[in-house]
Amino acid sequence: MKKSIAIFDTTLRDGTQGEGISLSAEDKFKIARRLDSLGVHYIEGGIPGSNSKDIEFFRRIKSYTWNARFVAFGSTRRKDSIADQDANLNRIIEAQVPAATLVGKAWDFHVHTALQTSLEENLAMIADSIAYLKQHQLEVMLDAEHFFDGFKHNSEYALQVLRTAANAGADWVVLCDTNGGTLPHEIHQIVSAAIEGTQVKIGIHTHNDCELAVANSLAAVQAGALQVQGTMNGYGERCGNANLCSIIPNLQLKLDYNCIADDQLQQLTSVARYVSEIANVNMPVNQPYVGNASFAHKGGIHVSAILKDSRTYEHIQPELVGNKQRVLVSELAGQSNVLSKAQQLGYELDAGKPATKAIIERIKQLEHEGYQFEGADASLELMLRQAISNEQEPFQFESFKILVEKSKNRPVVSEAIVKINIDNESIYMAAEGNGPVNALDNALRKALSRHYPGIEDMHLTDYKVRVLDESDTTAAKVRVLIESTDFEHTWSTVGVSQNVIEASWEALVDSIRYALYGKEKKLQTNERKESLGIVNH
Template sequence: MSTIISVFDTTLRDGTQGEGISLSAEDKIKIALKLDTLGVHYIEGGNPGSNSKDIEFFQRVKQLKLQAKITAFGSTRRKGAIAESDANLNRIIESGVQAATLVGKAWDFHVHTALQTTLEENLAMIYDSFRYLSSKGMETIYDAEHFFDGYKNNSEYAIAALKKAEEAGAAWVVLCDTNGGTLPGEIHEIVSRVREQISTPIGIHTHNDCELAVANTLAAVQAGARQIQGTINGYGERCGNANLCSILPNLQLKLGYSCVTDDQLKLLTGTARYVSEIANVNMPVNQPYVGNAAFAHKGGIHVSAILKDSKTYEHIQPELVGNKQRVLVSELAGQSNLLFKAQELNLNLNMENTETRAMIDRIKELEHQGYQFEGADASLELMLREASGDLEEIFTLESFKLLVEKTKDRSVVSEAIVKVKVHGETVYTAAEGNGPVNALDNALRKALYQFYPQIDDMHLSDYKVRVINEKDATAAKVRVLIESTDFSNSWNTVGVSENVIEASWQALVDSIRYALIGKTRSPQSAEAPRERLGLVNH
């Protein structure tokens, strides 16, 4: 039977200390539900007395029937005070949580410099605090702050700090690499020594300042640590915390430890991307295991090999962590790339005929002009369907006009006038927007709605403009990437032009065409009743 590892998630506390990350109480509740489904054992919600958001979270989370233990964070009592009268400790008790994490100094330098007290008083602060909370029936966890720096400077005192927490009833002693400067070999050696002197189960909490937080966590577990602390996507102060999205599959799939169930591990990618959306932080595409490019293949030789056996260029099956294999088509593409994409779309592409070779040449030429299909799968699919004769013409553009008005008394207002032909019928519409692209989007939707009412089920979720040749200044060619979503999917389209409006129109049209492929209705169905649950209005 594999060794069980306790998973302690601190995304809602330590993760929010990362630059640019702020979570409301509602955000925290949503993420807590997702983490519970993932199967983590502890969810650290924050400090119940530090701010109104955390207070609201601890009040609301009581109503949820979570399997994970909700944990409150605090610090040891103040110097010269009594634990029973410490406001911080009492707020933790009043929060009603099952477990509490207290941070306390384990580095003599910090005791003298940061706390400005004696080594003896710091040990008393640790003992008193854990004795008090443990007496209230709470599971207590000691986060030994700066433990590894403290151990290297004064190992006797660092161990004494752990023993005081142990004597007072702490259920876990967690060794913290708070400054993130320790190396994996040091972590393994020190954890091994601690195990010989401490009987309480050991945890590990690392930071990523040397980009070693994941490696350091693995080293600690291999040396005997049985609780791992980290955050989803590695969010956290400075360079971040240990990334659970890498730690969990490394421990479970590579080293044979048991962290969550196999079915829960399959939720990892979805959880990572969900937390990213709630936190409003873009995930790096190359993030291991859960990133969009983690199992993406671009080079023709690579693609040719994975078509024979995915193990040739993939270290695990992406489905084990809820991700999927992707093949990118770009100027580096060969026939294997297009063959893979065609098979994925159930399209019949003959790799021997001249049309397919012409398609490869066309993609390479468009990429040379500035298009980027590896980030715009929907535009690529439209091209492949067109080449295979499997693309229905949804509508054609007759013309569009844009008016932008700015007066001293009001903000800029944009108006778009669009003329399109749908099913042989010319439709002429106008709409306003908060910018020219938004106005075009609104006018085009207005024109198509009577034929395709399901267009209201999609909306634009992201819009990016990239200058391709900066030296041409305002006359430079630009690339526009649009991300669109509906209830269950998201897709990306691209447009390129010297005119940002034209580039935007190309990407916008591709986005709508892609959404309507295979989902078209007859014009009569426009009058059918529709259920609208939280749809975005345009």
């Protein structure tokens, strides 16, 4: 029988200590809902009463039913004080959550230097605080801070901290590699010693300062830890926390532990990207399991092989974690890349036909001019569709004009005027924006909205400009990449020109064309389902 591992997510608390990450109460609530659907067992919400955001968050979660257990975070009572008079502990109780995490010192150096108290008083602080929360029927976990450094310096005292917590009624003691400097073999040895030296369930909480947080978490579980703490995408202070997006599939798919249900594991990629979007932090494309390039193939030999059997260059099926295989098409692409890409998109290309060779040559020519399709799948798909099917475009471009006004007492205002044609109807529309591209986007969508009302569901999420030849200074070609989403899917488009506005317009038009194409496909799919008597609920 598979051994079960409890997953403890601290994105909303420890993750927000990462540089550049700030979550509102609404942001935290949205993320919590997705984490709950993912199936994590514990969600650490923050420090009750410490700020208005956390106060609002703990208030809001009371109105909903959750599968996960919410956890309030705090520290042990202050030195030389009484637990039931400690404001921090009382705020945890007032939060009315089922579980609490208390951080306590496990390194004698920290007790003397940071707390400036005696080793005996530190143990009393831990015991009193846990016992007080247990009196109020909370599930209590002790985060034994700096446990591994403490064990290496004074193993007897570090173990005494764990025994003190257990004797006071702690449900879990969590061993923290707070400075992130411990190696996997040390983790395994020390966790084994901790399990042998105390009678309480053990958890692990690692940081990534040596790029080993995931490996250290796995080593701890293999030594007997039953709970893993971490964050989505590894967010956290300094170099981050252990990344649950890697830990969960490694435990479940590689080591045969039971963490979450298989159908929940298939949500992993979408949840990781959703959290990234809410946190306004770009995910590394090469992030394992959930990154956009995790199962991307560019080399012609690789692509030729995966067409025969994906196991040749993929260690798992991408769908197990909700990701998908991608074939990148570039100037390095061989025929296999283009054929595979077309097949993924639902098009059948005949390798022997001149049209196929023409498409490959066209891609290589465009890449030579500065286009890059490996990061702009939507533009590539549109080009393939146009070459293969000769479908009518949803609209025809006629002209655009941009006005930028700067006056003394007001900020810069951009206005775009767009003229397009739909079914022989000329449409002329103007709109303002906080920049030329935003104004163009607003004007184009206004022009399309009467014929394509669903266009309101999409928006741009990222905009990147890269100068292709810096030696040409202000006359240099630029490449613009635009990422867009409709909250179900995300896609990227590309434009290239010596004029940044023209390059932006090209990428923007592709983005909207792709959005309209996606809605057309969805409509066709629904129509086919209805014809077969299949009803969506």
